[in-house]
Amino acid sequence: MKKFLEGSRAVAEAIRLCKPGVISAYPITPQTHIVEELAQMVANGELKAEFVNVESEHSAASCVLGASATGVRSYTASSSQGILLMGEVLFNIAGMRLPVILTCANRAVSAPINIWNDQQDSVSMRDTGWIQLYVENNQEAVDFHFIAYRLAEDKSILLPVMVCMDGFILTHGIESVDIPEGEKVDKFLPAYQLPYKLDVENPxxxxxxxxPDYYMETRYAIQQTMKDALGVLPKLAKEFKEIFGRDYQDLLVEEYQVKGAKKVIVAMGSVCGTIKEVVDQMRAKGKKIGLLKIMCFRPFPYERVYQALKDVPKVAVLDKALSLGAQAPLAEEIKVACWGKKKAPKIISSFVAGLGGRDITAESIKEIYRRLNQKEVSLDFIDLKPELLKEKYG
Amino acid sequence: MFGPLTSKPGSSQANKTGSWRMGKKPKFLQKNCIACKMCILVCPENCVLGGEKNTYHCDYVYCKGCGLCAEICPKADIMMIEEGEQ
Incomplete structure (x- = not known):
């Protein structure tokens, strides 16, 4: 049923339909509304789950780790510093192959403290062994949680999934969202069964x-399983379309006007909505431009990305996170995907924008397309204010 | 694909923790023993064995040389000796 909902509320509705047995979270802006709503649902008896209040995100993650290990579907959500505080446990959850789902309401990381959106928090956790999906809008935020549970609980995968949604832009943005019928979700997402679990009857x-005799094989297995997940996602997309009617292509990337495009921006998250708007405007004026939206950042779909970009002469990568002192994280992946190929983009320029919640406007996007007329940019900031920079501390 | 992730109870016998000893090992003198079993209770490897007075000893394959048995013995009937000594 179509509802006019705040993004956080829509995610909470989606989680209710996923029927988790244990939810544990610690409130942090901009994730708060999601878990606040879930706590309310549990208190009202609309969701039969244990909501465990904890003293920190480290405990919240540990709590869902334990719950998941006993064979209960578990859920948590966080942002920014909370995601970082969970960091140690995130590695453990993935290492123990527990299918926990976490919503990351993307927010900048301190210092300086900043509650607004960029993607530094989840991108910093890219090496934990969690699968990472990035959503463009609130409908995807709802749907990707159903998909996340199915993927995580797939017997051949058993890895946790982080659904990343831009803080405030999506979590606090109100949109018309289709909340599916419970029966449809039950059909797509059957009851949770772990092949092994903590059980006093069977210690x-x-x-x-x-x-050293065993550790490396556990890491190798995750690396291989990540590749397997790239094969499972397109199958889930097909099944999802049959039941819910919405088409997410292969759930790895979305090609928006990429065929025949001379210039393409690669990005992930809500900024893709703005880019699509600019693409539509400029296509109407006859400019051959497009967007490649990355939906799955871990595992990274290198081959799929290469196939999409191989005929595009000029590519710009838009990052909303940094790896300070190195190339921008998404740009790095795109360059690797195209590296050493005979047929590849001539230019792959890297731009960083929107850090700490600075608006990425249609004009910012047009600026990036314009900059593609010049020589390759190794990494540059869009909408930077040079007047705020000085040589001396203070 | 999965690596080794779980273990069943009892599998700790596979880890021969005796190789962890760092120079000292307990010697059960078997002279003033009153069979209080404190050494059995306190051993983290559960490798102290014995029943009647002056019958207690330990399995050096698993003894980590932590010295807790010697520390807790009320009769000072266990002493820590150098690895090479008898």
Whole structure:
């Protein structure tokens, strides 16, 4: 049923339909409304789940780790510093192959403290072993949670999934969203069954100490499973379309006017909506431009990205996060995807925009397309204010 | 694909923790023992064995040389000795 909902509320509705047994979270802006709403649902008896209040994000993540290990579908959400505080446990959840789902309401990372949106928090967690999906709008935010649980709980995958949605822009943005019928969700997402679990009747140790004889194989297995996930996502997209009617292509990337385009921007998250708007305007004027939206950042779909970009002469990559002192994280992946190929874009320029919530306007996007007329840009900031920069501290 | 992730109870016997000893090992003198079993209770490896008075000893394959048995013995009937000594 179509509803006019705040993004956070829409996600909470989606989670209610996923029927988790345990939810544990610690409030942090801009994730708060999601877990506030879920706590309300539990208190009202609309959702039969255990909502565990905890003293920190480290505890919240540990709580859902434990719950998931006993074979219960579990959920948590966080942002920014909260995601960083969870960091140690995020590695553990992935290492123990527990299908926990986490919503990251993307927010900038301190210092200086800033509650507004960029994607530094989740991008910094890219090496944890979590699958990462990035959503463009609130409908995707709803749908990707159903997909996330299916993917995570797939017997061949069993990895946690982080659904990343831009803080405020989506979490606090109100849009018309289709909240599917419960029966449809039940059909798509059957009850949760773990092949192994903590059970007093059948004692088992999860996550024991292993020495050099065993550790490397556990990491190799995750690396291989990540590749397998690239194959599972398109199948889930097809099944999702059959049940819900919405088409997410292969759930790896979305090609928007990429065929025959001379210039393409690669980006992920809500900024793709703005880019589509600019593409439509400029296509109407006869400019051959397009957008490649990355939906799945971990595992990274290198081959799929290469196939989409191989005939595009000029590519710009828009990052909303940094790897300070190195190339921008998404740009790095795009360059790797095209590296060493005979047929590849002539220019792959890298731009960073929107850090700490600075608006990325249609004009910012047009600026990026314009900059593609010049020589390759190794990394530059869009909408930077040079007047705020000085040589001396203070 | 999965690597080794879980272990069943009892598998700790596979880890021969005796190789962790750093120079000292307990010697059960078996002279003033009153069979209070404190050494059995306190051993983190559960590798102290014995029943009657003056029958207690430990399995050096698993003993990590932590010295807790010698520390807790009320009769000072266990002493820590150098690895090479008898």
């Amino acid at each position: 088992l140790t999860l996550g024991p100490l292993v020495g």
